[in-house]
Amino acid sequence: MKILSPAEKALAFRDFEDIWDNKTSRSILILVPLVMVLLLPVVFLIFFLNVPMTRMNGVEQMLLLLHAQASGMDERQGMFYLMTNMICPMFFLMIPLISSSVSAAYSFVGEKEHGTLETLLLTPLGIRKILKAKVLGCVLLSAVGTCASFVLFSIVIAVGDLMLSMPFYFNWNWLVLVFLLSPAVMIFGVVFMVLTSAKSKSYTESVQTSAYLVLPIVLLFTGQFTGLYQVGAELLLLISCVLLAVDFLIWFLTARLFTPEKLLR
Structure with a gap:
């Protein structure tokens, strides 16, 4: 059974080209992953390798946050472990969220800005197939960027682990995080932007709205440093299940509200 018909695939690939041709979208899709999984981890690694731990304030307090399996590490190893497992997950999750939100914003709101929405709605595809093609296209584009980012991140961290x-x-x-939470976040970013696209007057406004979605991720992972809780596999699994359920509900709501009348307002 084919997921997308030839016409739906054509629409999805057209969206790929339009998103990539837009300088703002292309810059975000490239720069955000490079900063999150390459620049920041490399800066942290260079810092931990060259700066004496005695010059860093609060190292002992930070090392108290180490999990049991990392308790035998020295200060440099411990700090790198904390960076890899408590800070980098926050950076990594921003990639599927931001890339999916930006892609969906341009795919849906961009149609209104360019005046092509009316023409698209007159095609034989129908409103439901247009929605499916655009959503799956944005999810696929975000998935490709997230997978590439994960490979790049793994290389950087593996080098640090060896050193x-x-x-x-x-x-x-x-x-x-990679196989459950990231896809859930990816889908959420797309369907949330579709749900709010009818109220957005411009692509820039839509992208600015998506910036608020990053806040829960930041709060979740930075809250660990208070010592009140740790983000382990069990908590991540629970969040993934809850978010997937939310994705389903928002998708159901979006499918019902995705009508020509609301889109053309």
Whole structure:
């Protein structure tokens, strides 16, 4: 059974080209992953390798946050472990969220800005098939960027693990994060932007709205440093299940509200 018909595939690939041709979208889709999974981890690694730990304030307090399996590490290894497992997951989750939101914003709101929405609605595809093609196209585009980012991130962290004589970083937390939470976040970013696209007057306004979606991720992972809780595999699994349920509900609501009358307002 084909997921997309030839006409739906054509619409999805047209969206790919339009999103990539837009300088703002292309810049966000390239720069955000490079900063999150390459620049920041490399800066952290260079810092931990060259700066004496005695010059850093609060190292002992930070190391108290280490999990049991990392308790035997020295200060440099411990700080790199904390960066890899408590800070980088926050950076990594921003990639599927921002890339999916930006793609969906341009795919839907961009049609209104360019005056092509009316023409699209007159095609034989029908409103439901247009919605399916655009949503799946945005999810696929975000998935490709997220997968490429994960490969790049793994290379950087693997080099750091070798330099610091540490085991490979991938654990149960990252397993849940990559294969469950990231897709859930990706889908949420797309369907949320579709749901709010009718109220957005411009692509820029829509992208600015999506910036608020990053806040819960920041609060979740930075809250660990208070010592009140730790984001482990169990919590990530629970959040993934809840978010997937929310995705389903928003998708159901979006499918009902996605009508020509609301889009053309």
